[in-house]
Amino acid sequence: MKAFYNRYGFMTLLTREIHRFTKVSIQTILAPLLSNILYLAIFGAMLQTREVGIDGVSFLNFLVPGLTTMGALMAAFQNPAFSLIAQKFQSTIQDLNSYPISDVEKSLAFILGGTFRGFLVGILTYTATIPFVGSQISNPILFFFSICVTSFIFASVGLVCGLILDNFEKMNFALAIVITPLSYLGGVFFEVSKLPGILSYIGLINPIYPLVNITRYAYLGIYEGNIWVHGIMALIFLSVAFITSLIIFRKGIGIKTR
Secondary structure (H helix, E strand, O other), rough: OOOOOOOOHHHHHHHHHEEEEEOOOHHHHHHHHHHHHHHHHHHHHHHHOOOOOHHHOHHHHHHHHHHHHHHHHHHHHHHHHHHHHHHHHOOOOHHHHHHOOOOOHHHHHHHHHHHHHHHHHHHHHHHHHHHOOOOOOOOOHHHHHHHHHHHHHHHHHHHHHHHOOHHHHHHHHHHHHHHHHHOOOOOOOHHHHHHHHHHHHHOOOOOHHHHHHHHHHHHHOOOOHHHHHHHHOOOOHHHHHHHHHHHHHOOOOOOOOO
């Protein structure tokens, strides 16, 4: 079977996934955007005089790429994950087996739908910070590309979780206990090197840390650690996340009836 053979079916499924979250844009786009703005307002007001160890960089400028990355990955993760869980709840998940498109096309439709939502939230988060810190970006192409890659990775992770988990409680648990703490410890609000004790080592192996660092480098032109290593790690995460999601989808885990 060809990996791509029904572009119209693929585009239909992708359009459905995009339309699904745009119909409730207050929950899927506006709510996370407002949360990120509140983070900027609260942390920025409280810690605006805090030194970040980088000459000439204010804490607000340091915070923007972290919030942008966090907003993108959270939204990207939630879109395919909650879409699949909702279909399981409605007992329509098995309908995916009858779609006349390949497993690669089905997987990509869910992942690209999540990628689009993540990218949209990330860009809107950055746009909302312009009145506070200005619009300067050191490397705009890399900045937007980094947000897109981050969104693609976590949309793939969201697809995996949506297939494996079977209810909203487990999904919210994964989001609250795994994804959110990793985001907070991934350099969004502070330099990972300043974490105390064992937390600094945990931060260095945090898969979100390289993504935040690349986005910060694209935004400010500065970075923490080795940016080339982080670039390689991001490519590895992207490959592993996408291949894993494709394998699980092809096996029919969470889709096929037993």
